[in-house]
Amino acid sequence: MSATAPKPRLNNIFKQLMSIHWWMAGLYVFLLSGGTIFERLQGDGGGRELLLAAHKSVGVLVLLLLGWRGYLLVRVWGRKYAKHLPKLTANWYFKTGLHTVLYLLMLAVPLSGYWLSNAYQANNVNLFGIPMPDLFPVDSEGASQASAAHSRSSKIFAMLIVVHSIAQYRVVIANWRRFSAWLVRIKSKE
Template identity: 35%
Template sequence: MPRTAPYHPVAIGLHWIIGLGIAAGFALGLYMTGLPFSPVKLQYYSWHKWLGVTIFLLALLRLAWRLTHAAPASPADMPAWQSTVSAWSHRVLYVLMFAVPVSGWLMSSAKGVPTVYLGMWPLPDLLPRDRDLGDQLLRVHFTLNCIMAVIVVVHSFAAFKHHLVDRDDVLARMLPFLKPRQDAPS
């Protein structure tokens, strides 16, 4: 089975940094909301916002990279429906990498809670203070995060399925130290 080209190291780096940032932001978001009001909770909210802004900025960089550097082709023997689902899931993930942080920023603005990136750079409020709108945007932010979590989990399982079941090099393209799994000789 011929190997397909791996992703460029820049694309690989952005993929994993953004992926880890998304996982950390999601976990922190779930954890911090259940805490009682305290200085620690406020610090966690700040960190959560910093992660969101960072993911947004990295997503801009990733989108610019992707628009100027084509992704490697899918393996020739991959069914067309899998290529289509993969392409659309990637598009949705790109949209969510922007929509999730922006929905959080909008929510913070509507709730009257400033966003100060890394504790140094205040970001402008995008909306006037409106408690009801802030509550609605909280639900939007949560829902978008849940959708992203589901897609990321499916994306991850699909990558492992390609490696362990299909024995192709789809996962190895994003983890170049992996060798494609070949069927054992008979």
């Protein structure tokens, strides 16, 4: 009788966590680049309104995904650290600190955007056409504070994403190679 390696479970929590990580990464690229474009657009053109509506919807979607991601993360930590505690090295503190700040900003950036939208007008946030409840009161004087909080937190978040990407350069390079190979396969089929 030969010993065969057990098949990996299809519902592996870590795989789910990584899947949601990459989905959220793509959504954050859209949000950060769309927000940058929105800041530079002038006037009240239809493109600006469409971009703003998409930006708000994706921001709400990111908040929902963050809740799911937090749930999965607690499950991963529960399994990982139930048997043994981590070795408290300088590298562990760096990674844990960076990820803690990233998670806090993943929450702060969309919430400050929600605050900004609610400060201007009630019922101003939709999830792809579905109205979302107001979390903050209408406050025209607080809108400038909300705008500053949203702008600054998103810029700090973008900078920390760059730091995270540099710290994970091997993963970034491996994923870039996979993506490039996928593009070559797609192009060769044409």
